[in-house]
Amino acid sequence: MIHARGLSRSFGAVEAVRGIDLDVSQGEIVGFLGPNGAGKTTTLRMLTTLLRPTSGTATVAGRDLFADPMEVRRRIGYVPQGNTVGPFSMVGEELRLQARLYGLRRAEAAERVDRLLTELDLPGMDQRPTASLSGGQKRRVDIAMGLLHRPALLFLDEPTTGLDPQSRANLWDHVRRLRDKDGVTVFLTTHYLEEADALCDRILIIDHGRIVASGTPAELKAAHGAGTLDDVFLAVTGRELREGAAA
Amino acid sequence: MSALVPLTAYYLRATFKSRFAVVFGAVQPLFFLLLFGPLFARSGVGSWDTLVPGLLVQLALMSSGLVGFGIVFDQRFGVLERLRVTPAGRTSLLLGRVLKDSVVLLVQAAAIVALGYAFGLRAPLPGVLLGLLLMVFLSVGMASVSYAAALTIRQELFAPLMSTLVIPLMLLSGALLPMSLAPAWLDAVSRFTPFRYAVEALRALFAGSYASSEVLWGVLVSAVFVVAGVVIGTRLFQRENA
Ligand SMILES: Nc1ncnc2c1ncn2[C@@H]1O[C@H](COP(=O)(O)OP(=O)(O)OP(=O)(O)O)[C@@H](O)[C@H]1O
Ligand SMILES: [Mg+2]
Numbered sequence A: 001m002i003h004a005r006g007l008s009r010s011f012g013a014v015e016a017v018r019g020i021d022l023d024v025s026q027g028e029i030v031g032f033l034g035p036n037g038a039g040k041t042t043t044l045r046m047l048t049t050l051l052r053p054t055s056g057t058a059t060v061a062g063r064d065l066f067a068d069p070m071e072v073r074r075r076i077g078y079v080p081q082g083n084t085v086g087p088f089s090m091v092g093e094e095l096r097l098q099a100r101l102y103g104l105r106r107a108e109a110a111e112r113v114d115r116l117l118t119e120l121d122l123p124g125m126d127q128r129p130t131a132s133l134s135g136g137q138k139r140r141v142d143i144a145m146g147l148l149h150r151p152a153l154l155f156l157d158e159p160t161t162g163l164d165p166q167s168r169a170n171l172w173d174h175v176r177r178l179r180d181k182d183g184v185t186v187f188l189t190t191h192y193l194e195e196a197d198a199l200c201d202r203i204l205i206i207d208h209g210r211i212v213a214s215g216t217p218a219e220l221k222a223a224h225g226a227g228t229l230d231d232v233f234l235a236v237t238g239r240e241l242r243e244g245a246a247a
Numbered sequence B: 001m002s003a004l005v006p007l008t009a010y011y012l013r014a015t016f017k018s019r020f021a022v023v024f025g026a027v028q029p030l031f032f033l034l035l036f037g038p039l040f041a042r043s044g045v046g047s048w049d050t051l052v053p054g055l056l057v058q059l060a061l062m063s064s065g066l067v068g069f070g071i072v073f074d075q076r077f078g079v080l081e082r083l084r085v086t087p088a089g090r091t092s093l094l095l096g097r098v099l100k101d102s103v104v105l106l107v108q109a110a111a112i113v114a115l116g117y118a119f120g121l122r123a124p125l126p127g128v129l130l131g132l133l134l135m136v137f138l139s140v141g142m143a144s145v146s147y148a149a150a151l152t153i154r155q156e157l158f159a160p161l162m163s164t165l166v167i168p169l170m171l172l173s174g175a176l177l178p179m180s181l182a183p184a185w186l187d188a189v190s191r192f193t194p195f196r197y198a199v200e201a202l203r204a205l206f207a208g209s210y211a212s213s214e215v216l217w218g219v220l221v222s223a224v225f226v227v228a229g230v231v232i233g234t235r236l237f238q239r240e241n242a
Helices: A040-047 A069-075 A091-101 A106-119 A135-147 A165-182 A193-199 A217-223 A229-237 A241-246 B004-017 B019-024 B027-042 B048-065 B069-076 B079-084 B090-119 B125-152 B155-172 B184-190 B194-206 B213-238
Strands: A002-011 A014-024 A029-033 A055-060 A076-079 A153-157 A185-189 A202-207 A210-215
Touching: A002 A040, A014 A040, A014 A055, A014 A210, A029 A040, A029 A165, A029 A193, A040 A055, A040 A153, A040 A185, A069 A076, A076 A135, A091 A106, A091 A135, A091 B004, A106 A135, A135 A153, A135 A165, A153 A165, A165 A185, A165 A193, A193 A229, A202 A229, A210 A217, A210 A229, A217 A229, B004 B019, B004 B090, B019 B090, B027 B048, B027 B090, B048 B090, B048 B125, B048 B155, B048 B194, B069 B079, B069 B125, B069 B155, B090 B125, B090 B213, B125 B155, B125 B194, B125 B213, B155 B184, B155 B194, B194 B213
Parallel strands: A029 A185, A029 A202, A076 A153, A153 A185
Antiparallel strands: A002 A014, A002 A055, A202 A210
């Protein structure tokens, strides 16, 4: 689903991502971990056609990132780390516009939005001004934005940040269901290592723009003689993730 | 292009939710009509038929020139990235906004023309309609340039820079006083601004001379401006694309 070689991106003197190789197969849930500023968001923005790599090549969802960005966009969903809606709009209206931009017809769009609002536990939010949403509700609207067109490949950038435990568990179930029922491939970042442990088939750890470890949670723990992913993380980056997350 | 319809509809709905903003956008030319028009009509320089076309181009400049401000917010709130990650055509992402701006402008311009008739405008209706058409066409270029500027220059600089820039462009277009009154150097400078040709074309249309060279030049220059604006605007929506 994703094959990247030597993907790099610099911002002026800052080398945010330094030549990473990625291979993700269909139906995998891959966790992309790393301390703040490691290059996670930059990598995701490159793979989602939003940011031009300084160098490297990639095929995403079977299409070349450079030659065929439109076809890549059609096949992927992206939930960014930040917000997706401004303060002056209605939840339903924004979601329906997004669905239409993905090519859904008007009736399909309306139906799909209703469905997702229910699935993401946002009942009756259709006519709500976005400014009136709580942080966690807004986050779930962001998540819905990436699911409207039933993408085969889903990029989630810290999707559960700001969600309460129940919403988080709900999202995990949702992600698992997408994979089990529809074979959706999921590439997600998170700062919650127990989340990565519970949800992901495979973990990639990035630090200073380079992949420093990869494997299933069990393999990583075995390789570093560690009991938890936290210990693995500490061993390969020299940092506690929580410390980084708080910074 | 299939994204163009939902985008334009969405932006129109959002804009007309706040009618105040639509009305407020036309306030400046309305002041000119109300407080400067009576003076102008008695100055011997020209009639309402000379002034109203100028005020329409002024409106197109002021109203469309500042539309880019809207995209600054979209950029800040992540809306722009959300739109850019969809397969919607990059030209549609630009033109959806621009078409909305054109509709708003047309509503505002209609108000000015109606008021102009109340004051003493005598222009033939076909000429006025053709003039409005040319003005809207020109505004597509202006709005595109405004969005391009908003996506390029630093966010906090956009509003002061653009609102300052439109003033010399407006004065040089001869919107307020015809450039036939200008000293040679000013006349020469004004020929380098596209809006002068639009003003002269609108005045010719309002005077009923539809096949004049002014109209031809106005259409030609506006067309070049529009194409350039849309191409540059689309490029900028594409800019960071992989
Ligand atoms: N648009 C930009 N301009 C300049 N520097 C940038 C830009 N985007 C990212 N960077 C820099 O690139 C590096 C990687 O940033 P990135 O956002 O990819 O980190 P991250 O792993 O997502 O971190 P976090 O966990 O905090 O979200 C950082 O040093 C950041 O400051
Ligand atoms: Mg990030």
